[in-house]
Amino acid sequence: MSTDPIPADATTPVSTTAEAAGTDAQDASQVANAWLQRYAQAAAAGEAAGVAELFEEEGFWRDLVAMTWNLHTAEGRSQIRDMLAEVGPGAWPRDIDVTSAETADGVTTVMFTYLNDTFTGKGIARLRDGSCWTFLSSAQELVAHPEPKGRRRILGAEHGANNMSPENWLDRRIKRQEGFGIDEQPYVLVVGGGQGGIGLGARLRRLGVPALIIDKHPRPGDQWRNRYHSLCLHDPVWYDHMPYLPFPDDWPVFSPKDKIADWLESYVKVMELDYWSSTEAKSATYDEESGTWTVTVTRDGEDRILKPTHLVLATGMSGIPNLPDVPGADRFRGDIHHSSKHPGGAKYRGKKAVVVGSNNSAHDICGDLWENGADVTMLQRSSTHIVKSDSLMTHTLGPLYSEDAVEAGIYHDTADLIFASIPYRILADFQRPAFDAIRQQDKEFYEALEKAGFMLDFGADDSGLFLKYLRRASGYYIDIGASDLVARGEIKLVSPAVVAELTETGVKLEDGQELEADVVVFATGYGSMNGWAAQLIDQDVADRVGKCWGLGSDTPKDPGPWEGELRNMWKPTQVENLWFHGGNLHQSRHYSRYLSLQLKARLEGIDTPVYALAESHHIE
């Protein structure tokens, strides 16, 4: 959870400065209106081909649920035409209302609100030379079921003697929360109550979807509390807001782990989420005929059967821990565990520790062990992308998630949409310049690491952190200090290192080197999220879902074919009524909107024809 990377500076040509004032702004507005007028004419005629003609030959239309009941990017004019034809004109944006238009580097970026038959939406288009380069349509609210906020908020009390109910708010709250599986079935069961499950739960609650979140820990936020002592979020505050209830304006830039844990616990309470702590899902089966799941959960030691219609796995985008099968593990006399089970460095004061791996967890744990006075050796197996937290803040986050952005009127919801408006196919081109700049700026830092023997990379195509995160969710470290320790030799490094076997007293490498160890930590990553489905449901269902995460970029650990969206995340899968939710704080916040709308529509019996449901891909 501390490994969330962040979008890059170059993600948006939307100027946040005053440059675009005066005539420039007028020009941008004219460009926007001219194109939108042509769009309106073509759309009114109901001609998919006519609308597609307004796009560049290689243009993009990304749709977030509004049109496709899917997360889908149509790439190129013909895919756009096919998509529009299939979904029909009722789903196309109409009544477009421009909220901003700015031109920079020959690209006019237009932000707007709109309507279609089903949704109110928000969109962003990038225009150049009279054509549309990228178009984003996103569902905001169901027209028939708007959010009960502002003027639509509930009264809370039906004042008046004739409306007195024998049950008050608390009675109803307890009855609802405790009665799931007995009095009522949750329409949605969310397995996993970290920030992902909680944020989704808040959206479902607002939409009036009966949802229960279950989590194995005793208290919401324990997912953070149980982590290592000195941990603070690696992402800054502007990136970390939960839906609906932003942090107060003096919240620290980097939340300490127990502080964010307390926030999440309070969030569950004040957002009135139905949340069962100390509850584990033991098994789940789906009955196609009734269209419901049967899920056995154990709550505080007692079994209960739940029959939700939809099952959402929000157990962490890191799937099941990869613990390699190393010869000799049974004879090693010390502790062995996966990074996810690291008990904190205090246990190993004065001891010898070997950490296998060189990504985020490996660095975090090495730092923690060093801080606690252990003798630490990191074994690097392959090259790692390192980027300093400060540099990320300066070069990549600034325009979207920062005090600058806030002062320019770009709050996180808008930032999320701007970031989403860049099709994944071209995202690397937007990101690369920022990471080139970081590489230049932090030259000495990188040289020191290389001098210490550390193998560095900047991603398969030098596109940096965020692409690596989207493609494989591994292979990087956001540096908050451990890299200095590596460079200075405080954390010892063996690189490259291949573990051959464990001995009674330590680790033997393939080159014959032997390292004494009291503890060996395997920071060797995680499987795909569909592993959770295998564990909870069965392998067949997991296989039908296929790999979760990754774009299909055909770069290391992200095998093709190209999908253009994150596989199986926040959208319908090949398994009916099974959903995957997760990602970093920004993604969980943003995509929980679309997942909650998909679920609400199904609850309300709205027709939800999924366009271009993705195939499953088993490749590990």
Added chain:
Amino acid sequence: MSTDPIPADATTPVSTTAEAAGTDAQDASQVANAWLQRYAQAAAAGEAAGVAELFEEEGFWRDLVAMTWNLHTAEGRSQIRDMLAEVGPGAWPRDIDVTSAETADGVTTVMFTYLNDTFTGKGIARLRDGSCWTFLSSAQELVAHPEPKGRRRILGAEHGANNMSPENWLDRRIKRQEGFGIDEQPYVLVVGGGQGGIGLGARLRRLGVPALIIDKHPRPGDQWRNRYHSLCLHDPVWYDHMPYLPFPDDWPVFSPKDKIADWLESYVKVMELDYWSSTEAKSATYDEESGTWTVTVTRDGEDRILKPTHLVLATGMSGIPNLPDVPGADRFRGDIHHSSKHPGGAKYRGKKAVVVGSNNSAHDICGDLWENGADVTMLQRSSTHIVKSDSLMTHTLGPLYSEDAVEAGIYHDTADLIFASIPYRILADFQRPAFDAIRQQDKEFYEALEKAGFMLDFGADDSGLFLKYLRRASGYYIDIGASDLVARGEIKLVSPAVVAELTETGVKLEDGQELEADVVVFATGYGSMNGWAAQLIDQDVADRVGKCWGLGSDTPKDPGPWEGELRNMWKPTQVENLWFHGGNLHQSRHYSRYLSLQLKARLEGIDTPVYALAESHHIE
């Protein structure tokens, strides 16, 4: 706490509509600039008389801490001149920056930010015929100690191996909270952890003032939880926000009591307040030489000595309960209690209840008892001002605290300031038209009540609820349904009624009438807040403080002399380092800013010469 009345429609001539667009807006801006230019010239010359000349002969200058280190209203040109002369030009507003100017009914209302030697401030002036009618100056932040928000927020984590501390956020948090009285003394001790103490605590925490809040209940929010079952706030959501962390935008209009309790409990946690539950203050003495209090508190049964510099009583603006000494109370066989001890109506199902009084608590309790199937009789002793909650919302709250206001860009902080900008001396004139309209609109409602024998009033000068609240904090009921029950005879009424004595089985009135009763509830109000000081410190200190609350209007229960501010509230008293905090949610929120700034300035050793410290008035 459910009795908070609300400001009236007519409180502000600031137009929230688009009327004032175009040339009107330009005119308003010109009027504002012309006057401000004259002000700037006179102020630059340092001539108090010159500045005072810019005011109407009967003009007002209200200052909230910024200039006077007091809450003080100078009434008329000569008082304004004297005040300006005494505080000196360094305290006068300069660098005034107009944020809005609008003209309505010949009055131009100007809102602005400004600076003086000590504070950044906000102000509101009303101009007519070239002169200033009312002027508000308010302290916002200390120039030398701005709030650590936005760009000034703390980093939270000192990332980097060299900054690793053995203590994390949680360690420090626990150490600080638990160590008060042992490792460290709180600079401020806040007695009472309801919304008043909590809101003040949040402001002090943000300003870096070591403050401890103590409360006798087991959990924050219990002050609400323990009240009657069906209670919801009588004030709507826009009025009820706490400092810094507004409710989400789907919060119910009227918060159920347990929901607001949960919010307060979460607020204490996420705002990192130092709060001791289950803690009672037993005694307090002040040592003038050292300038510190010695306060003995019992926490979970254990005594601890605290030595704060400042003591804030935030135990509720209702002081100690008034329980009249009725003959025969000892022989009455049923239950007798004050309204504040009402255990909830469920205990009295099928029983006979007599409630003495006809204000808010009496109505609430009668409604609760009726709801629970008791046979209820209300004894009205004198006339009561009744106003329907809905009518208050429509006629009085709308322009400042409503969805309309929010959509017009008037959030609660701005609304608070606008309301504060009307000097108390002329507030009745602003309020009367709204209550005249209510009286007209709800004619049938009032007629039905009178037909049932209920004695009505609209305040001493027909100025309605808010003035009654400010003058005496009693004598009214915000109707949320119980009045209908009275009108329909579901709640029986005896009016006028004077209790002569209690018998073994009931209540005997002076007119000879006897009422059977299983329970008698005395909804007979509360004493002044200085009663808390008598209880905790001693009677001498309570007398030196004198009466709290009330303006000195010489209307019933608000004896003169005229003070022009609420006596002893949120401002220095005649007793050094003793403060009173409270009021409804709006007042607690708004005035906690000024109280926290006064305390912060003292902590930092800033000179705080109090202008026009009010005399004490003992009159009960």
